[in-house]
Each structure stands twice: as structure tokens, then as C-alpha cells.
Amino acid sequence: MYTIHSQTIDQHLLSLAQRGNMEFNQRLHPNIPGVLGVRIPDLRKLAKDIIKSGTQEDYLQEAESLAAHYVALEKLHESEQKNGASVQPEADFGWMEARTLHGLVLSQWRVTDVADYLQRVARWVPSIHSWSVCDIFSFSGGKRWVAAHEGEVWSFILPYFSAQRTYEIRFAVVMGLQYFAKPSHLALFLAQLAAITHEDYYVRMAVAWAVAECFTHCPEETQMWLAQNLLPAWTHNKAIQKIRESYRIDAETKRELLLLKRPVDKG
Known part of the structure; x- marks a missing residue:
């Protein structure tokens, strides 16, 4: 079992939790076990x-094994729920913060091999089970590193846009808004956002957030794209709301955007 400073990861997390705020974080993560x-x-x-x-390889070996274990349990849990059978107890899914730490x-990570690094990220992504675990991640080296390996990174996140699971899609959207909401990739990114049909709240909110980020960097192009009504009405309107909340948007543009809002079928 991996240890650092003579403690396991679980021991570290339980100790750190003593000065955390469990009740507040549980409210932020409804229905997420192990917060x-x-x-x-x-x-x-x-x-x-x-x-x-210098023990990151040992840590990652254990973390990846646990991640695969939890993902298998979650898929079993989802299958059992659909079939109306009894489900595994929540304790089987580990601590949320362990996934965040991963x-x-x-x-x-100190990246020396791009393909190997992206494979490591790919082994983590299926274990994402909450918005915070997803949104805390950024590629090592940030925007400069991504810019140097733009083709590989875009190709890496692309399949996740059409994934079936909520947080795999959200991962693609959040990575897109961090690194590809810019002129060189705007059309490609917006096309992927428009193609998403998953109706989970955390997917739709991420798409709205991403469109608002695109507007920040490419306002005219994004406004013209919004006028085409390519998003579902709820997500379309939420994106406009997020854009209009920005203090960087002038009053006239906010009025123009308001005219683009669409009626939402509440049925």
C-alpha cells in the first residue's frame, strides 16, 4: 500500500478532513458518496x-487500480438501479477527495512523454463522478503546454464529447473551454457543443459555461452562432444568461443578446 510521510492516502485525507467542512461540501455535492x-x-x-x-509512479499505480475498481462498481450500481435490484453500499465508492487528488x-505531473501522459489522464477520466472532481483538473503545463501539443490534446478530448457518461462529457467541455475557446478552434469547439444531446444538468450547465467563455474571446462570432439556435432552448438561454452576467459586456450587447432568448417548453 502506498504511503507518504508514513501515512496512507486515506489516513492523510481523514486527517485533513478534520480542518475541512464536510457539511458544506456535502451540500455542494448532493447524492455524491464519500465527501x-x-x-x-x-x-x-x-x-x-x-x-x-519522487514516489508519484507508486502513487499512480495504486490510484489507477482504485479508480478502475470504483468505475466497475459504479457501472454495476447503475445496472442494478435500472433493473430494480439491490445496490452496493456507498462506502464501496471510496472518498471523493481521493479522486480529486488523483x-x-x-x-x-512532469510530462516527458505526451502519449504516456494522456493515457494516464484517460485512466483517470472514467472515475470522475462530480462537477468538482472534473473542474479541478488542468493539463500539466497549462495553456503553454497544450499550445505546444494542440493537435494531440484536441484529438484526445474529442471522443469524450460523444461519450455516454455525464462527467466524461463534462470533462471534454471543461477542457475545451479552458484551452480551445479561441479563434483557431472556435468553429470546431462550438460544433462539438451543438452536437451534445445528453440532458444531464451538469452537462447542460457546462455547455452554457463554455459558450459564455467562447463569447469572452470571440464575441461577434459566438453571437452569430447563437443566432442560429443550434443548442437546446434551455442551454441556449442559460448561455445567454451567463454572458449577460459578465461586467465586461456592454449594455447594448446585453440588449441584443436578450432578444436571442427562446421560449422553453416546460412540458
């Missing part, structure tokens, strides 16, 4: 310590 409430700065520091210790270690 300890560990503070994000504490998780970032633990991830940094793992990298600095993503944070990958965010700080």
Missing part, C-alpha cells in the same frame, strides 16, 4: 508533496 470536505489547498499541497517525493497529481 469528506477536505480543503482544495490541502489537496493541492498533498499532490505537490507526492510529486516532490486529478491534481496528474495536473502537476
